[in-house]
Amino acid sequence: MKFLNDHQKQIIADLEIGTDPETVENPFSRVSCVLEPEAVALYDYIKGCEIFGDYHNMQEALYLFRYNWPDEFYKLLD
Numbered sequence: 001m002k003f004l005n006d007h008q009k010q011i012i013a014d015l016e017i018g019t020d021p022e023t024v025e026n027p028f029s030r031v032s033c034v035l036e037p038e039a040v041a042l043y044d045y046i047k048g049c050e051i052f053g054d055y056h057n058m059q060e061a062l063y064l065f066r067y068n069w070p071d072e073f074y075k076l077l078d
Contacts, residue, residue, distance in 0.1 A: 003067075008060055015041040026076045033072045039065065046077065 004012070018037045025032040035043060042065050049058035066073040 008064055011061055017041045031075045033075050039069050
């Protein structure tokens with residue numbers, strides 16, 4: 001990932017990234033995408049922030065996701 005501020009770098013550093021791609025489904029539209037492990041970890045982080053009301057970190061993570069996986073962002077998180 002390019003052009004990250006310090007906060008965004010810390011978010012990425014704290015993620016537990018798996019080794020295999022996973023299929024993730026938008027719970028509202030039922031559209032699904034196969035995500036690479038880093039994207040899965042960031043998606044899970046975003047959803048966790050949403051559940052806990054951590055909107056500052058959620059917005060930082062949404063930016064990272066949108067920047068790196070724009071097609072998947074619009075299918076899963078927009």
